[in-house]
Amino acid sequence: MLKPSFPMRTGRLDLRPFAASDLDALHAYFSDPEQHRYVSIGGPTDLEGTRAVLERRQGRTALTKEGDSLQLAVVVRETGQLVGDVVLMWRSAQHRQGEVGYMLHPDHRGRGYAGEASTALLAVGFDRLDLHRIVGRIDPRNTASARVLERLGMRREAHLRENEFTEGEWTDEVVYAMLGREWRAARPDTGAGRPA
Structure with missing residues (x-):
């Protein structure tokens, strides 16, 4: 079982489990129609719908078996x-x-938070879960997300045509990937010597 110590700290961020008190903050970005333009997580929701989303996120704090998710709130430490x-x-x-995946409030995009938080989870996946x-996986129209994955060192491997039916239309999907040995080669202090 892999349950990190919380909060996980990066240079500017604290990554922690969601709490019931996060409802309004989660709703502020999850209910925005723009958030659902490029992802197949269902459309915008009312406050009660967001409450159900929050409850699911609150249960995603450990990786004990295949199929589990570690889903954490991204908090700017300074504020x-x-x-x-x-x-x-x-x-x-x-x-x-x-x-790996991420979602940010529109007012906080373009500051490197998605990449910083994702780097911490790549470290969990490669260094601790081996x-x-x-x-x-992204919609190719989401060029900002593509840039995040490329800055993480992931390579574009596949472009799947009309792979998903999202928000009433068939959409393409692009797959980016990184191997454990590529992660360790780029970061030699993160557990070199483990099998790839």
């Missing part, structure tokens, strides 16, 4: 403000596969 969330999904134990491969 204490919750600005988004980040997730690491354990997709396959046998093949040592994971997936994953072989982690992917990021």
